Amino acid sequence: xxxLRITLExxxxxxxxxxxxxxxxxxxxxxxxxxxxxxxxxxxxxxxSAAAAPALAAVSPSEGCRIVASPMAGNxxxxxxxxxxxxxxxxxxxxxxxxKMETPIxxxxxxxxxxxxxxxxxxxxxxxxxxxxxxxxx
Numbered sequence: 001x002x003x004l005r006i007t008l009e010x011x012x013x014x015x016x017x018x019x020x021x022x023x024x025x026x027x028x029x030x031x032x033x034x035x036x037x038x039x040x041x042x043x044x045x046x047x048x049s050a051a052a053a054p055a056l057a058a059v060s061p062s063e064g065c066r067i068v069a070s071p072m073a074g075n076x077x078x079x080x081x082x083x084x085x086x087x088x089x090x091x092x093x094x095x096x097x098x099x100k101m102e103t104p105i106x107x108x109x110x111x112x113x114x115x116x117x118x119x120x121x122x123x124x125x126x127x128x129x130x131x132x133x134x135x136x137x138x
Contacts, residue, residue: 002016002017002018002019003015003016003017004016004017011071065114065132065133065134065135066108066109066132066133066134066135067129067130067131067132067133068093068105068107068108068129068130068131068132068133069127069128069129069130070096070105070124070125070126070127070128070129070130071103071105071126072096072098072103072126073098073123073124073125073126074096074097074098074099074103074123074124075096075097075098075121075122075123075124076094076095076096076097076118076119076120076121076122076124076130077094077095077096077097077102077120078094078095078120079093079094079116079118079119079120080092080093080094080095081093081094081113081116081131082113082116083113083114083115083116084112084113085112085113086110086111086112086113086136087107087110087111087112087113087133088107088110089107089108089109089110090106090107091106091107092104092105092106093105093106093107093113093130093131093133094118094130094131096124105130105131107133108133109133109135109136110135110136111133111134111135111136112133112134112136113131113132113133113134114132114133114134115131115132116130116131117129117130117131117132118130
């Protein structure tokens with residue numbers, strides 16, 4: 001396991017990365033053919049309470065949809081959208097309450113809310129699926 005620090009949209013995250021093979025040597029038989037797909041965490045790597053929750057692995061988004069996940073453990077304080085709502089880029093979808101602080105969860109792109117996967121008062125873990133969002137056609 002290799003620990004890395006990444007910064008995304010001004011937030012810094014420490015992440016553990018499993019090294020599967022020597023990636024420093026180029027392989028002649030390897031040619032990128034398709035974009036990489038995200039890998040959901042396995043149930044074994046999650047806390048027991050998160051394994052029972054609808055995390056990323058439990059929700060299968062349809063083509064063109066993306067799951068907006070909780071960036072931390074907390075409680076859903078306010079849910080500001082419902083299924084079918086059209087949202088703008090960076091619009092607040094819901095607010096989490098964690099350690100007496102309110103954290104807005106925003107839309108990563110303009111789109112349509114296909115499903116709201118939590119309700120106000122729900123307790124969520126890091127990585128818990130919150131909203132299924134479909135990219136709006138240009």
